[in-house]
Amino acid sequence: MDWFCIYTRCSDLSFYAATLKGKKVIVTGASSGIGEQMAYHLAKMGSHILITARTEDRLKKVVDKCVELGAASAHYIPGSMDNMTFAKQVVHEAEGLFGGLDMLILNHIGFTYFNYFDGNVDHVRDLLEINVLSYATMTVAALPMLKKSGGNVVVVSSFVGKVGAPFTVPYSTTKFALDGFFSSLRMEFKQQNTNVSITLCVISYIDTDSAVNTVAGVIQQPAAPKEECAFEIIKGGALRQREVYYQYQATKIPLLLRDWAPEFLEYIMLKNYDVTKLKPQQ
Numbered sequence: 001m002d003w004f005c006i007y008t009r010c011s012d013l014s015f016y017a018a019t020l021k022g023k024k025v026i027v028t029g030a031s032s033g034i035g036e037q038m039a040y041h042l043a044k045m046g047s048h049i050l051i052t053a054r055t056e057d058r059l060k061k062v063v064d065k066c067v068e069l070g071a072a073s074a075h076y077i078p079g080s081m082d083n084m085t086f087a088k089q090v091v092h093e094a095e096g097l098f099g100g101l102d103m104l105i106l107n108h109i110g111f112t113y114f115n116y117f118d119g120n121v122d123h124v125r126d127l128l129e130i131n132v133l134s135y136a137t138m139t140v141a142a143l144p145m146l147k148k149s150g151g152n153v154v155v156v157s158s159f160v161g162k163v164g165a166p167f168t169v170p171y172s173t174t175k176f177a178l179d180g181f182f183s184s185l186r187m188e189f190k191q192q193n194t195n196v197s198i199t200l201c202v203i204s205y206i207d208t209d210s211a212v213n214t215v216a217g218v219i220q221q222p223a224a225p226k227e228e229c230a231f232e233i234i235k236g237g238a239l240r241q242r243e244v245y246y247q248y249q250a251t252k253i254p255l256l257l258r259d260w261a262p263e264f265l266e267y268i269m270l271k272n273y274d275v276t277k278l279k280p281q282q
């Protein structure tokens with residue numbers, strides 16, 4: 001067993017020892033994809049869960065399954081994160097339901113295209129509202145409760161929140177912004193001895209329906225499983241890691257090249273794109 005395996009085993013063990021049983025957790029964007037899978041993991045661990053997204057019937061189905069899987073309690077609140085009043089309302093709902101909060105998992109994203117930048121700066125602004133400002137708004141609203149519990153903020157970002165890539169100009173802009181906001185805030189928390197951890201998750205291509213449909217063959221790299229991805233995100237948050245890299249070899253290794261051999265990294269990334277598979281712009 002090499003050092004990496006030993007490390008992984010130890011961190012898994014310490015995670016299981018400190019599971020999220022009885023913890024109060026909000027998961028945004030949990031009607032599908034990685035967010036839905038995170039809700040199921042938390043349910044199996046026996047957490048109190050509040051999920052949110054826009055589509056009520058999907059949320060209801062996820063909540064029903066969470067109850068079946070063993071959640072201490074499961075609730076949903078439907079609404080759109082382009083509305084900051086709603087973003088605050090979700091946090092206040094958790095306060096009313098649970099009387100506190102241990103973990104805030106920020107995961108939702110607004111719809112975007114996967115193609116050459118179309119010049120529409122209004123779309124960039126709209127996406128910043130949903131993907132960044134609602135995250136900041138919810139964090140500010142949840143901070144009093146998280147300070148009381150010594151809790152965690154978990155921010156789901158992307159490989160393209162660390163490295164620029166073709167066809168994701170508006171999306172990548174929002175994910176880079178999350179790094180600026182949350183990495184700076186994390187340092188202020190250290191400076192002020194604020195006992196709230198911030199985990200930024202750097203995620204590679206995952207097999208969610210929306211991602212696979214959008215990317216449709218353009219990216220040659222295989223998509224990683226959403227169930228495992230969801231587990232690694234929760235584990236990183238519970239262990240108060242500053243960043244999570246999933247999949248490790250598809251994120252951390254290229255990131256090592258980013259500052260030392262940027263042109264080589266660009267070369268590798270472009271080789272992974274099959275532009276002939278690009279869907280026509282809608």
Ligand SMILES: NC(=O)C1=CN([C@@H]2O[C@H](COP(=O)(O)OP(=O)(O)OC[C@H]3O[C@@H](n4cnc5c(N)ncnc54)[C@H](OP(=O)(O)O)[C@@H]3O)[C@@H](O)[C@H]2O)C=CC1
Pocket residue numbers: 028029030031032033034035052053054055056058079080081082106107108109110111130156157158159203204205206207208209210211
């Ligand atoms: N899949 C991938 O390849 C990768 C994903 N990620 C990140 O993982 C996270 C989850 O992605 P993934 O599971 O693939 O995405 P999905 O499209 O499956 O899920 C997105 C979620 O956000 C919700 N949502 C969409 N628009 C809004 C809105 N306006 N207000 C509130 N909620 C909204 C959706 O529900 P509804 O439509 O009902 O509102 C859904 O629950 C994201 O942060 C993404 O950036 C990072 C790297 C790679």
Ligand SMILES: CC(C)CCC[C@@H](C)[C@H]1CC[C@H]2[C@@H]3C(=O)C=C4C[C@@H](O)CC[C@]4(C)[C@H]3CC[C@]12C
Pocket residue numbers: 114157158159160165168171203204205210211212214215219221250254268269272
């Ligand atoms: C070393 C390289 C080969 C790695 C390249 C990996 C790149 C291309 C991977 C890493 C993260 C991926 C994107 C992502 O984060 C989330 C979304 C949102 C979803 O709704 C639509 C798909 C999209 C844009 C993914 C597209 C493919 C991306 C850019």
